Amino acid sequence: MFDIGFWELVLVGIIALVVLGPERLPSAARTLGRWVRTVKGMANQVRSELERELEAHELNESMKKAEQMGKDLPKELADTVDDMKRSAKEMQRPYQDAPEAKDAKDPKDP
Numbered sequence: 001m002f003d004i005g006f007w008e009l010v011l012v013g014i015i016a017l018v019v020l021g022p023e024r025l026p027s028a029a030r031t032l033g034r035w036v037r038t039v040k041g042m043a044n045q046v047r048s049e050l051e052r053e054l055e056a057h058e059l060n061e062s063m064k065k066a067e068q069m070g071k072d073l074p075k076e077l078a079d080t081v082d083d084m085k086r087s088a089k090e091m092q093r094p095y096q097d098a099p100e101a102k103d104a105k106d107p108k109d110p
Contacts, residue, residue: 052091059088 020028066081 056088056091059084059091063088 016028017025063081063084066077066084
């Protein structure tokens with residue numbers, strides 16, 4: 001990605017050793033590692049959320065196309081459309097139930 005070779009990394013390491021010194025270099029490397037890990041985690045989270053949204057959008061588009069085709073669908077295709085509708089409802093359910101779950105109290109709690 002960045003096209004950094006071995007000798008470039010050695011040069012950066014030597015400069016970091018000279019600038020930071022041997023006492024602070026390990027803690028700086030740990031801090032840099034935490035930052036990189038955090039950024040990678042955030043990027044993976046955004047990517048997975050975008051993929052989920054794309055799948056939901058494609059599912060909705062497929063359902064719209066199937067409904068536009070008419071009511072005279074073969075049984076296999078009608079079953080597939082029903083499965084897609086159930087899947088779409090299941091995907092939307094966690095988002096719809098989230099505010100209610102916060103407000104709902106357990107009847108056993110005093």
